[in-house]
Amino acid sequence: MFENIEWKKIMKELSIPLLAIVSSFIIGTIVLLATGYPPVETYSALLKGAFGGLNNISDTLLASTPLIFTGLAVAFAFRCGLFNIGAEGQIIVAGLAAAWVGTWTGLPLVIHIPLTLIAAALAGALWIFIPAFLKAKLGVHEVITTIMFNYIAFSFTAYFNLKVLAKPGQIQTPDIKSSAYLWRLSNWIEMHSYLNLGFILALLVAGFIYYLLWKTTIGYEIRAVGSNADAAEYGGIDSTKMILVAMLISGALAGLGGAERTMGLYHNFRNGFSPGYGFTGIAVALLGRNHPVGVVLAAILFGALTNGRNYMNMLAGVPVDLVNILQAIIILFVASDLLFRRMLNYKSEGGQN
């Protein structure tokens, strides 16, 4: 009986995201037919590219890793009723911070790896600090301020990279020391993928966020503020403090995503290394219903689409834009969640008052 209810709850949570994904593939099929591409071949190429073999699976997970971090960042802030649209800026600044601290010499890896990770997390938190402070103390809307900080991040990191860290004539920072590497799985397994321990870290962090949100008083207070700030105040919860805490943790989560790119994938910082991880993170959080488990699954889906699209392009000759269409439709459907719910529940709404 009890398990049955749990299962029902999970199915209810999953219903809209699954509906969105299925709908996007149906509409994608129509687009393919209309433009004269064979749907079955296209989708099987996409699937093969994403999951066909160890290398492909690893590359999918590699592509999903930063999205797990940014998705968690957006979802965590959202649980406190906040929109962190600035994950893009936070991940970039953190990538730079990791690239800088990663070049420090003479540190054993047991110190250098955590130190670099912490530096990146702090950089992400620092980058959201001013928006967080303005929101908590003065009520300045965080959507505006976090977006503005993205632009500051683009310019700041470009300047710092090219004018301070990079050698003359180079467009990226010097490589970090091997003591700051997040090890790639190819060290142990024969493969070409750059999938690294950052993915494992992402899963651990997702688990930690789940614990924090649902098993601790901090999560209880953060969710209470997000759900009903007045009731939270009544319950003696300092909502100003919780907003600050939630936003700083959110920034730090995005920052860890930057650390993974620098320490695991590129081993240096280059301008434009993020193709919009922070923004895709918003979609990932939405699709994942702001739940850590959902975020991981949604990030893997988006990673698979990104990774599979080149293969699809090569094998079926379908432009990679198809994947953009699919992603856009998924986001559209998930964002219309409320509309669906209204349609499904329209009749049961009555009878109240």
Added chain:
Amino acid sequence: MDSILELKNITKKFPGVLANDQVNFDLKKGEIHALVGENGAGKSTLMNVLFGIYQQEEGEVFYKGQELDIDGPEDAIDLGIGMVHQHFMLVPTLTVAENIILGDEITTGLGHLDIKQATKEVAELSDKYGLDVDPQAKIKDIPVGMEQRVEILKALYREAEVLILDEPTAVLTPQEVKELYKIMDFLAEQGKSIIFITHKLQEVLAVSDRVTVLRDGKSIGTVKTEATSEPELAEMMVGREVLLEVDKKPAEPGELAVEVNNLSAQNNRGVKALNDVSFSIKEGEILGVAGVEGNGQTELVEVLTGLREATTGEFELKGNELLNHSARDIKGSKVAHVPEDRHKHGLVLDYTIEDNLILGYHHQQPFAQGINFNFAELEKHAEELISEYDIRPRDKDALARSLSGGNQQKVIVAREFAMDPEFLIASQPTRGVDIGAIEFIHQQIINQRDEGKAVLLVSAELSEIMSLSDRIAVMYEGEIVDILEVEEATEEKLGLLMAGGQI
């Protein structure tokens, strides 16, 4: 007398709920017919069917002998059915006359508003029904009682023959309620038919000709008012015998517990809302605060619970100064608070019963060790309180949102009382709660008093104040104008003080 309106065997289903189940209701010309029932009994659904907002699955509506198919509120209004809502729908910056003609304006020729004619017509109508309304006054300048009469006038202006009054007394002082009764009687004499929706049984007995009781979507019965009594109606509403009188021993006040001196505070707009308020409460004593809503009661409670800053004053609980301490501090000093608005302050509606039962105490032992919850304790706590306070459903994982008003209130009462407070502040503790739960909550408040707690009870329900309190403070415009012993307090005296008069 002929029936002007008949609802026959109305059935309205919502998924999982039978909101109206073969409901019968008939209204005779010139009668005042009370429609009573607890929250969720189906009163609103029935009225929404009548107004064409919902379509019934079964049953017919007859109006003046003809079967009707009402398509929406406009249809109903055209037919002569008018409704006065609990929350007034008036534009504050417009005059009475302008509000009344809104949507049905009188124009001269090319759409030029003929405000003179409108004012004249409104004045005539007001005179005819003895409503005593000044057509040229602005809504924002007139008292609540007059606003209600404007709403009635609005319906009459549209030539309503059937008037539906939805909980019309909720916002009135006792004197204004009496005025309203007179107006209702007069309207009925003039041949208007009135459906009077309420859950207060004294009002039913005071003004109606017949009563129809709904329970769980069914019409339990229609009785003549003169042939029934309060206990009988209560039993029909709840389905079992109800204790209407609060069973209360005389107070045995102990030591001085709460002392409040010269408290002043501002409201959200920065206007002084509390002016030099002083009172004290002893252990084992209930101090009631009576007053028309909006006279500073909300601000008083907020200051005492740490939700609003006082500008000056003192607030001591057993010698500890608590003024302008944080809400957490004050809770920690054993001040319990049942807030006036359970949805806004009392509950996180998206949290389960279990989680709501620790709100405000969640960081303390035994619920939490450091930042980690002790889920076994949470569960035990929830299960104990659910059974002790008879919270339904008996499922600690049910969301607060899914509970009825009475059960939501029980969750709050359970949480606050279980913490063994020294000072209990209960604000509108039974608002929007069904009779069964009212009885229970009242008994719990008395029990707290008998255990030696100091209790501050704020309520807009005079009967509640008078039956529970040991002393009664009356608030008017941010001040306590008088404090009476309950023995010397009468409804007349309190009503006079509430309206700013003197005794």
